[in-house]
Amino acid sequence: MMVFVSIFVIFPLVFLLASFPPSFEISKYTSLILMNIFQAAVSAAVALIGGIAISYFLSRRKITPFLRSIIHSISKVSFIFPGVSMALGFLIVFGKNGILNQILNPFGIHINILYTFLAVVIGHAFYNIPVVLYITGTSWEKLSGEIIEAAEIDGATPWRIFRSVEVPILIPSLISSYLMAFLYSFTSFAVVMTIGGFRYRTLEVEIYSKVSMLDFRGASTLTLVQMLIVATAATAAAILKNRDFPSGYPKFKEKGALSSILAFVFLSGILLPMLSSLLYGLANQNAFKLLFERGWDFLGMGFFSIAFWSFSIAIPAALISTVVSTSSGRASSRGRILSGIFSSIPTAVSTAVLAFAYLSVLIKFLTEDLSPISLVILHASIALPMSHRIMESGWMTVPRYIEEAAEIDGANKIQTFFFVDFPMIFPAMIRVFTLSIAISLSELAGVLILSGGKFLTFSSAVYRLMSSRHFLEATALNSVFVLIVLGIFFLGEFLTQIDLIP
Amino acid sequence: MKRLVIILILATVLSFSNLVVYTYDSMVSGLAKDIAPIFESLYGEKVSFVSFGDAGKALSRLIIEGEKTKADIILGLDQNLLLKAEKYGILMKYKPVNYTKIKETLRPKEYLATPFDYGSIAIVYNTETVKNPPKSFKDLLDPRFKRKIVVEDPRTSSTGLSFLLWTVAVYGEKFTDYWKKLKENLLTITSGWDEAFEMLERGEADIMVSYLTDGAYSYYYYKSAKFLPTVMKEGMFVQIEYVGIVKYTKKLELAKRFIELMLSDYVQEKIPLRQWMFPVTDVKLPEVFQKYVPKVEKMLELDPKEVSKNLDKWISEWEEALGM
Structure with missing residues (x-):
């Protein structure tokens, strides 16, 4: 991990900043930076409210296990749902002739929010509610029921318990989830490119624009600013996430209609764009007809070529991410702190920034076109923080004494790994591998910067179609793309259930 | 893993063994489909069109790649982007054998690139x-x-740059005051023409900067006047599109043939209904052009030397006015 991150993350970044020294005249970017921070702060706040509503609902309402598992699945799926597909979903739902307007127009209501601040906030909030849910949800469900019962005996109302007992205990995980939602909204790319308009650009989008306009000094300046803000928020989120809280048996109750209504509204907000994105192309036969008639001609390559490039990048990237994180996860679980620290470094660097850094290295040193290989490494790098966390938890399930017993029985390190460790960490490795494939397939900014249009992946092909008078074709290709990503995700979930332990 | 890396490199290199043309989106789905087969049948070589979204991005990519580029031709630069290409010295001068076919008013003084269509x-x-x-x-x-x-x-x-210069032609140095007011009415700013037209077609936007031939396009495809151009009383602004040979090409003879092909009657006759622009040679125009392209009384021009001298300054002033 340390070698990988040093060579493929730290070196390119240092090289970038040395090759194109940032200018310290940031006054011309002040309004852009402030608007980006403000947008992310508001988006994260709305996501936090939505996340709290749903996680409170899950932790305090007695609902069927089936419904509970559906909500958890939606939350998990949102994590790997491609940004460009989510953006397409927002266009289909919130467009001037979108689904929402078709429903509301008969009542004389017309919604026109695309390219406004509200659109960006709604887009980011719904996209990030699952992040909040993931971080706070499990904490809330585990929060000890004894404490709440004690408060009830003392005569506290549910609102008072929520305000004075639950929130203060959960505050570290709430702040941590807020900061993660802030980070994702702050570095958002596909959603802002599609529904943000020129007034609400993120630094991520602006860096991409500056690179495409050859303003490398400007891009480098924004890179430095973005890295400082992102690194600060990411560090704070990481510190707060690991705080302990009193846990015990769950506490359910029957009352609380408000949380149910809020949970329903926010869940619909997440589901509607996702379902629209998936189903719009499938439901429209004309979309597929047009895709096969005109879409491929426009893109200059067919479905199999796009699939070839997508998987030629995603599979090696996932392999690298799995191998590196398996090694670093073991080191971390055995108490080596540096592995954990290095694994979190890519969190502090956005995808566009890392792609820009790779581009600067490629321009300077390499004579052949190595953009596909650079994308493999880029995608492996951006998957690393998550992969490391999963593998570290995986390694925690391997008791040290079993390895020692194997060694005493004469097994060497390789034998110990394959016959003792591997069966136990297999589910974590499968999860890392499939999630890394999904992350690579969904990534857009890096592909746009590094591929230079010479090849297309699913996400870049959908983006090119939707922004180039081939909207229907984009919806058709997007439906297939989302099905592929979901298929890989659920295959991973299925495979992790396989028990290799004899 | 090693084998996969080698396959990836080979696939990338092999895919660029033909004449490579860098261009913009609508060219690939339009005129390129006519050029590719005729080029192949005439010269026995394939031609690959690589799109980067819009012409500005294609040029940027070429500049970034420099001498390592696989491109032999860049197709679709307008007179303003041509200035940038000249500044970076990435084009090779070539005076086509058939240059006399080009309408006299459109003939460049120096053949850094060859005009192939124009329009307002x-x-x-x-x-x-x-x-x-x-x-x-x-x-x-x-x-x-x-x-x-x-x-x-x-x-x-290139369309966006022409519009900016159009406002300079109308308002002179005070063009930024105009943009500051126009900002209030802007829904958004897109990176290319295709993206903007997509918004017009999808009903997200009602007005866009496009071309004078759009009414003819509308009649031709939809038999209706859904999208019409309006003739501005201050005068209109001409955009000329060029094709140029990349300085680093290793297929110079083939590249020259491509330029000549662009001036052939076969391609020039296709220009109106594919590009929705005017051909640069005297070929017959389709009826829909004669009927539905409005007549323009007044054309505005900017001195290319002035543009070359001030372009960077005007763009920074525009950025400041729009808060970009």
């Missing part, structure tokens, strides 16, 4: 949603068009 940019509106279209730049500032107009980014789009 125009404000185009959706006739179903805009009943009283703007007829002047001042009209575009009317509050009734608030958040209804979409323009292209002059830093990435």
Whole structure:
């Protein structure tokens, strides 16, 4: 991990900043930076409210296990749902002739929010509610029921318990989830490119624009600013996430209609764009007809070529991410702190920034076109923080004494790994591998910067179609793309259930 | 893993063994489909069209790649992007054998690149949603068009750059004051023409910067006048598109043949209904052009030397006015 991150993350970044020294005249970017921070702060706040509503609902309402598992699945799926597909979903739902307007127009209501601040906030909030849910949800469900019962005996109302007992205990995980939602909204790319308009650009989008306009000094300046803000928020989120809280048996109750209504509204907000994105192309036969008639001609390559490039990048990237994180996860679980620290470094660097850094290295040193290989490494790098966390938890399930017993029985390190460790960490490795494939397939900014249009992946092909008078074709290709990503995700979930332990 | 890396490198290199043309989106789905087969049958070589979204991005890519580029031709630079290409010295001069076929007024002094089509940019509106279209730049500032107009980014789009220069031609040094007011009526700024037209077609925007031939396009494809251009009383602005040979080409003879092919009657006759621009040679225009492209009384021009001298300054002033 340390070698990988040093060579493929730290070196390119240092090289970038040395090759194109940032200018310290940031006054011309002040309004852009402030608007980006403000947008992310508001988006994260709305996501936090939505996340709290749903996680409170899950932790305090007695609902069927089936419904509970559906909500958890939606939350998990949102994590790997491609940004460009989510953006397409927002266009289909919130467009001037979108689904929402078709429903509301008969009542004389017309919604026109695309390219406004509200659109960006709604887009980011719904996209990030699952992040909040993931971080706070499990904490809330585990929060000890004894404490709440004690408060009830003392005569506290549910609102008072929520305000004075639950929130203060959960505050570290709430702040941590807020900061993660802030980070994702702050570095958002596909959603802002599609529904943000020129007034609400993120630094991520602006860096991409500056690179495409050859303003490398400007891009480098924004890179430095973005890295400082992102690194600060990411560090704070990481510190707060690991705080302990009193846990015990769950506490359910029957009352609380408000949380149910809020949970329903926010869940619909997440589901509607996702379902629209998936189903719009499938439901429209004309979309597929047009895709096969005109879409491929426009893109200059067919479905199999796009699939070839997508998987030629995603599979090696996932392999690298799995191998590196398996090694670093073991080191971390055995108490080596540096592995954990290095694994979190890519969190502090956005995808566009890392792609820009790779581009600067490629321009300077390499004579052949190595953009596909650079994308493999880029995608492996951006998957690393998550992969490391999963593998570290995986390694925690391997008791040290079993390895020692194997060694005493004469097994060497390789034998110990394959016959003792591997069966136990297999589910974590499968999860890392499939999630890394999904992350690579969904990534857009890096592909746009590094591929230079010479090849297309699913996400870049959908983006090119939707922004180039081939909207229907984009919806058709997007439906297939989302099905592929979901298929890989659920295959991973299925495979992790396989028990290799004899 | 090693084998996969080798396959990836080979696949990348092999895919560029033909004549490679860098261009923009609508070219690939339009005129390129006519050029590729005829080029192959004439010269026995394949031609690959690689699109980067818009012409500005294609040029940027070429500049980034420099001598390592696989491109032999860049197709679709307008007179303004040509200035940038000249500044970076990435084109090779070539005077076509058939240069006399080009209309005299369009012939360049130096053949850094060859013109292949031209047309006037125009404000185009959706006739179903805009009943009283703007007829002047001042009209575009009317509050009734608030958040209804979409323009292209002059830093990435040749259409967007032409529109910026059009405002300079109309307002001179005070063009930024105009943009500060226009900003209120802008729905968004797209990176290319295709993205803007997509928004017009999908009904998200009502007005955009496009071309004078859009009405003819509308009649030709939809037999209706859904999207019409409006002739501005201040005068219109011409955009000329060029094709140039990349300085680093290793297939010079083939590249020269491509330029000649662009001036052939076969390609020039295809220009009106594929590019929706005017051909640069005297070929017959289709009926829909004669009937539905409005006549222009006044054409505005900017001195290329002035443009070359001030372009960077104007773009920074535009960025400041728009808060970009």
